[in-house]
Amino acid sequence: KVLRPQLFFWNFNVADGPFSKEKVRLAMRYLIDYDGLGKTIMTYLGVPRASFAQLGAVGALDEKEGQPFKLDLDKAKQLLAEAGYPNGFEASLIFGTLPHSAPIAQSVQQNASKIGVKLSLERMANAQLFSKVRGREFQSAMLAWQTGVPDAHGNASRLVFNPDNRAEAKQTQYPSWRSSYQDLALNAKIDEALLEADTAKRDALYAEIQKDVMAKGPMAFMFQMYNIAGVRKDLKDWSWTGFKTYYARTSK
Numbered sequence: 107k108v109l110r111p112q113l114f115f116w117n118f119n120v121a122d123g124p125f126s127k128e129k130v131r132l133a134m135r136y137l138i139d140y141d142g143l144g145k146t147i148m149t150y151l152g153v154p155r156a157s158f159a160q161l162g163a164v165g166a167l168d169e170k171e172g173q174p175f176k177l178d179l180d181k182a183k184q185l186l187a188e189a190g191y192p193n194g195f196e197a198s199l200i201f202g203t204l205p206h207s208a209p210i211a212q213s214v215q216q217n218a219s220k221i222g223v224k225l226s227l228e229r230m231a232n233a234q235l236f237s238k239v240r241g242r243e244f245q246s247a248m249l250a251w252q253t254g255v256p257d258a259h260g261n262a263s264r265l266v267f268n269p270d271n272r273a274e275a276k277q278t279q280y281p282s283w284r285s286s287y288q289d290l291a292l293n294a295k296i297d298e299a300l301l302e303a304d305t306a307k308r309d310a311l312y313a314e315i316q317k318d319v320m321a322k323g324p325m326a327f328m329f330q331m332y333n334i335a336g337v338r339k340d341l342k343d344w345s346w347t348g349f350k351t352y353y354a355r356t357s358k
Contacts, residue, residue, distance in 0.1 A: 112252035114329045119242060122286075138328055147210065195222075200229075201248040202235040258299075262296045268287060
């Protein structure tokens with residue numbers, strides 16, 4: 107198995123009700139049992155990851171800094187109270203047919219119920235899920251996103267950067283737009299990091315961006331996914347990465 111540049115996350119529509127509050131979105135991150143899910147449902151599927159920059163990408167936070175959260179119901183409840191929801195709230199959560207989506211959604215639903223947050227779950231065909239998310243017709247959703255760029259900018263340029271948040275702009279290829287999320291300060295930082303020639307300064311900028319997004323962004327990233335393959339013992343010099351399989355030197 108090898109890590110691929112795909113992230114599974116809980117997406118919030120920040121134009122809608124409670125999820126418009128930064129502290130509510132932060133509270134939701136503390137309802138995710140990263141450790142428990144990672145050791146059960148996700149053992150062979152992925153690793154806990156809360157940053158939008160995948161492990162292995164240039165500029166990505168390391169494994170520890172890129173996953174600072176753990177299940178903490180007391181912390182979640184405190185944040186909800188600070189956001190003006192001491193008794194919780196009701197919201198919907200939609201998800202598709204990925205086999206791990208339902209058990210992860212159910213786990214979050216159970217944890218949420220313990221602090222007064224009632225999540226109604228709805229499973230649907232992936233085509234329907236994508237249509238609703240791209241049309242901003244959702245409160246929250248669980249789905250995956252994969253980049254083709256081995257650099258933090260790949261995901262920053264789509265999951266965080268939003269060039270035009272107006273509904274009529276129809277920037278549907280930006281998950282940030284789908285979430286109704288735009289932070290002009292983060293837009294400026296992403297532009298600055300892209301053109302920064304000094305490696306240390308560039309990494310520092312992306313570290314700031316990742317930490318900001320983990321605290322207030324529209325997506326609670328949960329897992330970075332694996333690619334898995336069965337390989338014969340007599341296969342020699344077969345190698346791959348999350349992006350590509352290399353056959354040129356392979357032999358039996």
